[in-house]
Structures are given as structure tokens and as C-alpha cells.
Amino acid sequence: MKTETPLIDNFGRPLNYLRLAVTDRCNLRCLYCMPAGGIEYIPQSEILTYEEMERLVRLVVRLGVRKLRITGGEPFVRRNIMGFLRRVAGIPGLEEIHMTTNGVLTAPFVPELKRIGICGINLSLDAVDREAFRRVTRRDEFERVWASFQAILAHGIRLKINAVIQQGMNEDQIVPLARLARDYPVAVRFIEEMPFNGSSASHGRQHWDYARLLAELQRAFPDLKPLPGKPHTTAREFSVPGFQGTLGIIAGYSRLFCDECNRMRITARGLLKLCLYDTGMLNLKEMLRSGAGDDQLEAAIRRCAGRRFANGFQAEAHARKANPAYESMSEIGG
Secondary structure (H helix, E strand, O other), X not given: OOXXXXXXXXXXXXXXXXXXXXXXXXXXXXXXXXXXXOXXXXXXXXXXXXXXXXXXXXXXXHOOOOEEEEEOOOHHHOOOHHHHHHHHHOOOOOOEEEEEEOOXXXXXXXXXXXXXXXXXXXXXXXXXXXXXXXXXXXOOOHHHHHHHHHHHHHOOOEEEEEEEOOOOOOHHHHHHHHOHHHHOOOEEEEEXXXXXXXXXXXXXXXXXXXXXXXXXXXXXXXXXXXXXXXXXXXXXXXXXXXOOOEEEEEOXXXXXXXXXXXEEEEOOXXXXXXXXXXXXXXXXXXXXXXXXXXXXXXXXXXXXXXXXXXXXHHHHHHHHHHOOOOOEHHHHOO
């Protein structure tokens, strides 16, 4: 495999981790992600094909990407997702493939995910109480998600739990969710609520930010200890004596990890995003479908890397000038 000069942004940060959204469709309606009626989905013809996505993955691996995360929407609502995963798992130079899923449809696929070498799964789980889960997701699917939780652990795939805490909805679930790390070898991460809920309404005040989440965990677990930071990680991680797993907080709204961000995203629509908060720096789909060669794609991606925003605050300020409405996280890629 020919390896090009690694992709480095204008602040000297490597871009070696790709988050690829394979669909914008989802079978839940989580309050923090989209309105009750859902979002206006992208027409199927405007979503990247598997062949287009595979070509882009091969290209960015040549540019130094070593970690791939498959996201959505919900990846498992897209037909033939396993065939795509098998193909990208065979790309030389790609060292890790991870997935983010809500778990509703995941359990039957877990044995094959293990066989093809999926390194880790992030499971979105905002409550361990069935009624609280239904309240947040607007769907009564807790039992199927819990079955996926059990299946992932049974097959020895590294498991992280992603929980978004919302004022008046599931703050009573913080301690029960944290105790999953006591009872199971999982990393439970609490994520600040993001503004990407598919609404033009103001996000408003951040009720459960990093500081408040940390204070709540310290109150419940006085022996909570910070763990050494890992390069490029989004989570501040903690241990508790007697726990099999770890606890963490992802300060995506406070943007505490921008200085080391090594991520880029390709949305289901085919837009290249170098920050969660930008509106898309390059229409890769348009280039692909107009016949651009790999050298042209590479040059365009490198140009984008050379004008990346320093952090999410700069990206957001620029983006909101053009469009005051926030996308749904389902369209961006979770």
C-alpha cells in the first residue's frame, strides 16, 4: 500500500481518526437528537453508496487514518451494513474499526462483528430504568438494547456506554448508570448535551455540564480518582475502588479537548467535517459523482486540513453566521 505524507492540520494536529456516518436514519427519537416527528431524511439517492464510502476510507487510510468509527443515524437500519463492514475490515493499514449504535437491532450481529474484528462498540444508553429510557428515546426498546449490552460483553468486544443527561428527564439515572461500571467491565461516559437536536430553537443553558456531572459523581462516589489522560481522547476518565470498569465525562459542549482533536467526519450526505461544529468544509459526494480522481480528492482534503478552525468555538461562530439552525446529530453522525 502506498502511504502518502500523513494528513496534518494547520495547527500541527494529525488527522488520523475518521468517523463515518453510513445513514441519517434512526429507529429512536431521542430528545437531544431530533424532534418527536423525526427529521426530514436525506433522499436515498443523495446518501453515499457503500462503494463511495469504501473508496473514501481507502483514500484517507492512505493519508494516515488508522482508526475508523462507523456511526449513523443508527448504522444497523441500513441494509447490507455487514457486507460493507467486512470489506472495510480488509483495508490494509486500517488498524481499528469501532461502531456507535443505539443497540435496538445490534444483538443478532454481535457474533459476526466479533469475527470480522470490530475493536469496540459505543452503546448509547441514557437510562437503565425502562420508563426513563422510554421518556428520553420516545420508544419502548430498553429490553432489546439491554440484550445487545449483554451480547457485546459475552463476545468480549470492548464496550463503552454513552449517556446524555438532560435536566428533568434522566438525572436520576446518573448513579444507576455509573454502577454499570461497578458490575461490568465497561466504560460509562456521561456526555454534555449538545445543541444538535434538529431544531432552530436556542440550545439554552447547559444544565449538566462537565463541572456539575463531576460534582454529582464525586458526591455519589467519594473515592473517585482521575486517571492519566490518553492522547487525543475526548473523555476525562476516572476510577472508583471496587469497580470493574471506569467512569468518564465528555465535555463536547464545553469543548475541553479541541487542542488535541485528531478527528474528521464524513456525513451520510458526503460532507467532510473537520469539527463537529462546522457546517461542512468539502462536498466529497459531489466530487466523487463528477468524476474526480483520488489525487484531486486528496488535494482537496489537504486544502481543508490547512484551514481548519482552532477549536469548536471558532467553528460554531463561523457556522452560525451562515445558518442559525442546528442540524440533528443523526445527520452529522453521532
